[in-house]
Amino acid sequence: MEINHGEYSPDPSEFNCSDNPTGQTSVAVLFNQTDPEYFTYQHSYVAILLVGAFFGISLNSILLIHLTYELFKEPRALGFMMVQLSFAHLMVSVFCLLGDGIWNATVQWYGGDALCRSMKYLQMFSLYSTTLLLTGMSIEACITVSFPLTKSSRPSTLHRARISSAVYWSLAALSSIPQAVIFHVKKAPVCEEFYQCVTHGSYIRFEFATR
Template sequence: MSGDWSVLRSSSLAPPTSPVAQLPTNTSQYHPLSDWEAPSFTRAAQFRVGATLVLFVFAACSNLALLASVWRGRRLASHLRPLMLSLASADLMMTFVVMPLDAVWNVTVQWYGGDVLCKLLCFLKLFAMHASAFILVVISLDRQYAILHPLDALSAHHRNRRMLLLAWSLSLLLASPQLFIFRAVRVEGVEFTQCATHGSFSRRWQETVYNMFHFTTLYVVPLLVMSCCYSRILLHIHQQHLRDKAGESYLRRSGTDIIPKARMKTLKMTVVIVLSFIVCWTPYYLLGIWYWFQPDMLHITPEYVHHALFVFGNLNTCCDPVIYGFYTPSFRADVAACCRWTASGADTSPRSPDRLSIGRGPHSGDHESEPAANNQAGD
């Protein structure tokens, strides 16, 4: 997907949230625009802007806190740190590129940024969306390796770096067509300019194929890969449980009782992450598919539905740090210590958030210091 689906059709000169003001579907023919009405900043769009600003503040604070905690923390396993740093970075790209662009574009209604900025921001928008999805795929693959092949941990660091490089490279490659199909288009006869794909596709089916391709890479493929990984994890845990019941619990060596608990915590966290991705983005993509094959649906469904589903999809950016923090005591300790430090002012005490997260006593109930649970966010 090249961003908000309601602006993808080559015949549309409306901003992402204003599906009104259409030009003819056949881009090779142009009819008079005497009856054409420019889109406006509707009440539904105002709700979308307000909700987006709230999500922006929360997502920026939470993901920056996650980024700082993972960067400074010494408790997270070395092979997991690049994964969490990449996840936070991808979410921050969504936060600082997609959300502000969407809000400002809704307020201005038309495009004032010129042709170069139109191409660049549409490219960055799709790049951020691909990166966010692909990083979740990399994390899922890492979790599968960690649980199904726990003795292969030594190669995890190099394997994860290669997968992350591939994820970021694919995101860059798949978003690059945005630089060529989007342009600032001026409506003849009226003072209205829009950043759209108008004129980039000679036939509507070509644009539909383009949109369906990005729908597959943004949603279908990541969902299938993650579902496959977590299905194998569930099957492995189930088989392990059956062996344990049969008296073959060969993994329960001395001092390793924490392993099943850590794996169960990992399983719960990864399942919640997948569910948040599915729940947040599925309605938005389904509505997009409906639009691509039945454009008249824009006149059937209320405008606030389009706005609400896009906002709900962006909620996924806020979910990742919340889920990570819920299953990672050290992150919660870092956030709590940072809040205390902020409330008390510039404290010269050596108890920095980083030291708090690694200096908790043996009776504090936090067992992350044990090797078997060194990565409660997923070993």
């Protein structure tokens, strides 16, 4: 869960720890100004994410086992790509759906800086890998249809699928590195000990407003 910045510049008195006329915690004030409806839909949002994660993990695990079994029985380029795509979808279910579901349930980030960077890296890595693998499957299908006699034999398609898959996974891994660099754990500019996994500059507007 990330702070929605909007166009808000808080009144310094709102985060005055010694004198808060509203009676709210400074964390509540921060959320009320950045995303006033968040706590209204929080439980529904968490439920949707966790239910999606449950079905995503369960169904993709079953599909992955089935596709792997079929691949060992009869190695094919399409089956090889489908196994990897299923694994990438499983990663999306774990790191994006389940990860965000837990984070929105706790609101604050409790995992530490290393887990923050790793989580954001793996979330983007799983999304990039699914996109690239789908693109690769489309390219492979196009080659097979366009060159049915010269480039569609089983050994050549399987060899091509292995090489292209290695390229796609490598590109996804490299493209996700910025996430591990820009995300970090930082204390919010509030009175309470409230930490979040945020990008660089996420709280600059609030920090200047409260000085």
